[in-house]
Amino acid sequence: MTGPERFQSILDEDGKIEPKDWMPDGYRKTLIRQIAQHAHSEVIGMQPEGNWIARAPSLHRKAILMAKVQDEAGHGLYLYSAAETLGVSRDELVDLLHRGKHKYSSIFNYPTLSWADIGAIGWLVDGAAITNQVMLTRCSYGPYSRAMVRICKEESFHQRQGYEILLTLVNGTAEQKAMAQDALDRWWWPALMMFGPHDADSTHSEQSTAWNIKRMSNDALRQQFVDMTVPQAQYLGLEIPDPDLSWNADTSHWDSGPIDWDEFWRVVKGDGPMNRERLEHKRKAWDDGAWVREAAEAYAAKHADQPRRVA
Amino acid sequence: MVYEGHGAPEEGSEPTGTGRTGWPLWEVFIRQRRGLSHTHAGSIHAPDAETALQNARDVYTRRSEGVSLWVVPSVAIVASDPDAAEEFFDPAADKAYRHPTFYTIPEEVGHM
Numbered sequence: 293m294t295g296p297e298r299f300q301s302i303l304d305e306d307g308k309i310e311p312k313d314w315m316p317d318g319y320r321k322t323l324i325r326q327i328a329q330h331a332h333s334e335v336i337g338m339q340p341e342g343n344w345i346a347r348a349p350s351l352h353r354k355a356i357l358m359a360k361v362q363d364e365a366g367h368g369l370y371l372y373s374a375a376e377t378l379g380v381s382r383d384e385l386v387d388l389l390h391r392g393k394h395k396y397s398s399i400f401n402y403p404t405l406s407w408a409d410i411g412a413i414g415w416l417v418d419g420a421a422i423t424n425q426v427m428l429t430r431c432s433y434g435p436y437s438r439a440m441v442r443i444c445k446e447e448s449f450h451q452r453q454g455y456e457i458l459l460t461l462v463n464g465t466a467e468q469k470a471m472a473q474d475a476l477d478r479w480w481w482p483a484l485m486m487f488g489p490h491d492a493d494s495t496h497s498e499q500s501t502a503w504n505i506k507r508m509s510n511d512a513l514r515q516q517f518v519d520m521t522v523p524q525a526q527y528l529g530l531e532i533p534d535p536d537l538s539w540n541a542d543t544s545h546w547d548s549g550p551i552d553w554d555e556f557w558r559v560v561k562g563d564g565p566m567n568r569e570r571l572e573h574k575r576k577a578w579d580d581g582a583w584v585r586e587a588a589e590a591y592a593a594k595h596a597d598q599p600r601r602v603a
Numbered sequence: 604m605v606y607e608g609h610g611a612p613e614e615g616s617e618p619t620g621t622g623r624t625g626w627p628l629w630e631v632f633i634r635q636r637r638g639l640s641h642t643h644a645g646s647i648h649a650p651d652a653e654t655a656l657q658n659a660r661d662v663y664t665r666r667s668e669g670v671s672l673w674v675v676p677s678v679a680i681v682a683s684d685p686d687a688a689e690e691f692f693d694p695a696a697d698k699a700y701r702h703p704t705f706y707t708i709p710e711e712v713g714h715m
Contacts, residue, residue, distance in 0.1 A: 295686065312685045324618060330606035359665075366662050373646045376628070380618040382648060383625040393616040397606065424606070439645075446666075585650075589626070592651035 303504050308434040311377035319503050322496070323433050324378050325394075326505070328385045331371035332396035336570050338364045340404040341413060349407060353457070357410065360450050367443050374435040390575050398556070399486050401564030408461055408468075408475035414454015416476075416483040416521065422447045423517045424487070432504035455524065462528050469529075476525065477533045484548070485556045487514040518546050628677040629655040631662075633669035641673050649674075 293301065295314025302309055309315055338361050345361065348354035372382040388394040399417055404410065422444060429440040461472040488494060488510045500506035508516075525532050536549030558564065626648040632641035644663045649655035655674040664672070683691055699705050708715050 293689070310685065312682060314686065321617065325616075326606050328618075333606060362661075362665065366665065369647070369662050370645060376646070381625065384618045388616060388618060442645075585626075588650045588654060592654070595651060595653075 303432060306504065307432075308437060309432050310434045318499070319505075320378050322500060322503070322505065323436065324375055324380055324385075326500075327371055327375040327378075327436055328380075328388070329395055329397070331368045331375060331385065332389045332394055333400065334364050334368035334371060336396045336400045336574060337417075339570055339573055340400055340402070340566075341410060343404050344407060344410050347407070348410075356453055360414070360453065363446050363450065367439075367446070370439040370442055371436075374433075374439045377435045386578070390571070390578065392562075392571065395560070397486060398559040398564060399482050400570060401559050401566045402478070402482055403566050405478075406471050406475060408458065408471040409479070411454045411457030411461065411472065412475035412479040414450050414452075415458060415524070416454075416479050417486070418447055418450040418454060419521060420483045420486045420517050422451060423513050423520070427506075427508050427513065430504075430507050455528075458528055458530070462530065472528070473530050476530050480533050481552065481555075482559075484514055484518070484551055485559075487511070487517070489553070489556075515545055518548055522546050626650045629659070629674040630677050630680060631659040632673040632675070633663060634671035635669055637670060641671065644668075646677060647674065 296316070299309065299314055299316065299319075302313070309319075341357060341361050341364070345354060345357050348357050372385060375385060376382055385394065389396070399420075404413070425440050425444050425447065429437055429444060431437050431440070458472045458475070461468040491497065491509045491511045494510050497506060497509060501509075522532065522537070534549045536547070538547050540547045559567070562568075627650070629647050629649055629652075631644045631647055633644045634641045644659075647655055647658045647662055649658045652674060656672055659672050659674050663669070695701075
């Protein structure tokens with residue numbers, strides 16, 4: 293069997309492609325782009341939540357939030373490693389992000405204005421991410437699929453802690469409940485936009501589906517998320533900010549109103565509320581850490597001759 | 604979908620594979636609990652072995668996933684060639700007699 297024949301036969305059997313296998317150039321490029329964007333999203337995603345670590349309402353919530361933000365850093369690292377199996381270096385990918393050549397999920401270009409936003413992010417943003425990532429555990433590229441399995445296991449805590457924050461707020465004072473409603477009002481539509489353009493406008497979907505990278509369409513994933521989330525909002529006693537939201541007895545799904553795609557494209561193209569600040573902060577953190585990297589390298593060079601520990 | 608790009612890739616957004624490579628890569632192996640062997644968990648960048656162990660602990664065992672860690676420089680891994688896998692593993696393919704089910708033992712003999 294030739295390389296291309298074996299590649300196709302693995303896909304036909306719903307098998308996994310591994311790093312050293314022959315793969316089409318487009319498959320490799322698509323994966324590098326997607327996994328890098330995914331990794332960048334995890335890393336940039338630390339910022340909106342990191343914003344509230346020092347202001348968490350209790351030590352208990354602070355410890356949880358720190359653990360969650362650490363997880364996001366870890367997820368970024370799993371994903372950069374997966375991308376590296378495709379023949380690129382992490383530093384190069386990070387550099388492309390810093391130069392604005394690579395994107396990350398637009399959701400992180402929205403600000404976290406109140407503590408309730410930390411609840412809404414865990415519940416809605418991580419909820420949407422989980423919906424997508426559960427699908428990606430079945431993607432055809434082995435290292436990406438394995439990273440997704442690991443990440444999904446950890447994300448479950450993220451979503452539950454977010455929901456619990458909101459549950460606490462809605463059972464608090466009227467002001468706290470209003471804060472929770474305000475967070476839902478601001479995060480609902482951006483969370484739906486996380487699934488990307490409608491299927492008819494999704495440029496890469498067909499090829500990604502043929503390659504078993506994508507196993508469900510944007511709209512199908514979005515619908516799954518809406519159906520899962522509406523009853524959870526009802527339990528909180530919060531109102532989803534969509535006047536057209538209604539139960540469709542024929543399809544047994546919730547029908548949503550139209551998404552503001554102008555806003556979506558505006559944020560994707562760089563004009564969201566926080567785009568500039570997120571990237572500036574990221575670059576600054578990288579530059580400020582230069583002396584640590586240099587010191588670690590100098591230390592490693594100095595001790596290079598010493599014997600290593602045996603496990 | 605959340606992480607796929609929209610529209611054509613921007614000019615200069617394709618990595619060239621020639622950029623700075625940074626710290627060496629290490630493969631991480633975790634012994635989940637005593638009595639089990641170490642299994643591959645992923646990889647990590649670190650300037651030296653000691654830091655690699657600490658980074659591996661922070662990235663791969665945040666939830667008590669292991670009781671022992673190995674880190675091995677990725678360049679030290681020698682891998683078989685997937686393109687030659689058929690020939691490479693072929694010697695085992697026609698030796699069914701290496702498996703216990705190859706042999707018929709009368710039922711009266713009982714479990715063996």
